[in-house]
Amino acid sequence: MREYVLAICAAALLCGLLLSLPQEGLMKELIKLLCASALTLCALSPLTRLQWSSSQLISGDWSRVGQDYAAQGEKEAQQALESIIRQQICSYIMDKATDLGLELEVEVELDGEHLPVAVTLRGAAPPYLRLCLEEALSQELGIAKEKLQWIG
Amino acid sequence: MNMDFTAPVVPEQGAAYMPEDTASFGSALWTLLRKALNVVQPELYQAAQTGLILAAVVLLVSLLKGLDTRGGRCGKMAGAMAIGTVLLRGANAMISLGAQTVEELSQYGKLLFPVMTAALAAQGGLTSSAALYTGTAVFDAVLMSLISRLLVPMVYLFLALAAANSATGEGMLKKLRDTVKGFMVWCLRIVLTVFTTYMSITGVVSGTTDAAALKATKVTISSVVPVVGGILSDASEAVLVGAGVMKNAAGVYGILAVLALFLAPFLRIGVHYLSLKAAASLCAIFDGAGLNELIEDFGTAMGLLLAMTGASCLLLLVSTVCFLKGAV
Numbered sequence: 215m216r217e218y219v220l221a222i223c224a225a226a227l228l229c230g231l232l233l234s235l236p237q238e239g240l241m242k243e244l245i246k247l248l249c250a251s252a253l254t255l256c257a258l259s260p261l262t263r264l265q266w267s268s269s270q271l272i273s274g275d276w277s278r279v280g281q282d283y284a285a286q287g288e289k290e291a292q293q294a295l296e297s298i299i300r301q302q303i304c305s306y307i308m309d310k311a312t313d314l315g316l317e318l319e320v321e322v323e324l325d326g327e328h329l330p331v332a333v334t335l336r337g338a339a340p341p342y343l344r345l346c347l348e349e350a351l352s353q354e355l356g357i358a359k360e361k362l363q364w365i366g
Numbered sequence: 367m368n369m370d371f372t373a374p375v376v377p378e379q380g381a382a383y384m385p386e387d388t389a390s391f392g393s394a395l396w397t398l399l400r401k402a403l404n405v406v407q408p409e410l411y412q413a414a415q416t417g418l419i420l421a422a423v424v425l426l427v428s429l430l431k432g433l434d435t436r437g438g439r440c441g442k443m444a445g446a447m448a449i450g451t452v453l454l455r456g457a458n459a460m461i462s463l464g465a466q467t468v469e470e471l472s473q474y475g476k477l478l479f480p481v482m483t484a485a486l487a488a489q490g491g492l493t494s495s496a497a498l499y500t501g502t503a504v505f506d507a508v509l510m511s512l513i514s515r516l517l518v519p520m521v522y523l524f525l526a527l528a529a530a531n532s533a534t535g536e537g538m539l540k541k542l543r544d545t546v547k548g549f550m551v552w553c554l555r556i557v558l559t560v561f562t563t564y565m566s567i568t569g570v571v572s573g574t575t576d577a578a579a580l581k582a583t584k585v586t587i588s589s590v591v592p593v594v595g596g597i598l599s600d601a602s603e604a605v606l607v608g609a610g611v612m613k614n615a616a617g618v619y620g621i622l623a624v625l626a627l628f629l630a631p632f633l634r635i636g637v638h639y640l641s642l643k644a645a646a647s648l649c650a651i652f653d654g655a656g657l658n659e660l661i662e663d664f665g666t667a668m669g670l671l672l673a674m675t676g677a678s679c680l681l682l683l684v685s686t687v688c689f690l691k692g693a694v
Binding site for chain 2: 218219222223225226227229230231233234249250253254257276277279280281283284285286287288290291293294295298299302303306328329330354355356
């Protein structure tokens with residue numbers, strides 16, 4: 215760039231000197247034309263070295279990259295949603311168990327739409343209270359009785 | 367909640383201007399502006415010195431013009447050379463500063479927009495976030511390539527043409543110089559116009575798609591077992607609100623970070639621009655050799671740099687606001 219600017223300035227000085235020489239008529243016009251052409255060529259010379267292509271200008275599959283970032287965000291949101299739902303359903307079941315006088319540990323399994331499909335209950339419970347809790351969970355949470363697993 | 371959408375930390379160049387508390391946008395912006403204005407004073411002092419030197423050169427050339435038997439051409443050439451020498455160093459530093467600022471802004475945008483895209487998608491704007499990211503990334507790449515590969519070299523071309531035009535004193539290169547300037551302004555205007563149009567249309571079209579998808583999800587949730595439906599609905603609401611809060615915080619921080627990177631260089635170039643314009647006006651009073659046109663051209667080159675850095679910043683700010691506004 216420095217060389218280019220210096221070249222332009224040098225060419226301009228040369229042209230200025232040529233134009234300052236005392237001439238008249240056709241000669242003056244000819245020198246003026248030559249100087250103008252030389253300066254224009256000198257100024258525009260870097261354009262001949264430019265190599266442009268659309269791939270240089272816009273590289274990368276931006277649309278796919280954007281979809282990937284959006285999918286990543288959605289995945290994080292889904293994980294957060296799943297975690298909250300799991301927590302809330304566990305709390306709900308434990309509240310129900312506490313109402314029946316039971317102390318249980320609860321694990322909930324969710325399906326792809328974050329609906330509870332299976333529950334594992336850990337802790338001791340008399341058969342009658344088990345039946346009561348199973349009935350409540352199946353009616354209120356829509357979990358099939360055979361998907362309720364008791365451990366302990 | 368195990369979501370994390372945090373804006374990238376502001377780079378070193380802008381860290382000095384970044385306010386510590388970004389919770390309140392208004393006061394943070396004010397703090398940032400106050401910090402950035404500190405750079406103006408030393409620049410003003412330097413600009414005043416340059417202005418005085420220019421005035422002295424122009425005055426000297428005007429006085430010598432009367433002694434020149436060749437109609438003042440030699441004096442004008444010497445004057446153009448002197449002014450070129452005085453201004454080229456400062457102009458070169460400003461051009462480098464402008465190009466570096468554009469590069470830094472682009473690099474920060476490359477870190478910020480994935481976060482904004484993910485946050486908007488988490489908030490339910492899956493289609494609009496991907497579309498906004500695509501538009502932003504493409505236009506940022508185009509503008510960045512355009513500025514670094516074409517417009518910055520063209521600023522030098524503009525200055526060279528202006529110096530040559532002033533030295534020859536025949537006005538031969540005036541039209542070419544004006545064409546170069548016009549082309550640069552046209553390029554920036556076209557890119558920004560197409561970009562804002564794209565962002566406006568994308569926001570409306572994809573926003574409608576996302577709103578429809580979200581409504582369909584809500585209908586599905588309300589149709590499941592009442593207790594589970596209530597839990598799902600509450601949890602979805604919590605996630606959407608959480609993602610929205612994180613997206614807003616990241617967006618506000620991002621805007622402030624972009625301004626922290628942009629404001630100080632913009633003000634520095636702006637001071638040079640105004641001082642050159644003022645010097646040109648001052649020199650025009652006693653300039654008998656037409657040298658104030660060259661000073662004016664250097665000022666115009668600074669104006670073009672302001673336009674470039676301003677365009678890059680505007681692109682990032684508009685994009686960030688589109689992501690913030692993109693809630694469905």
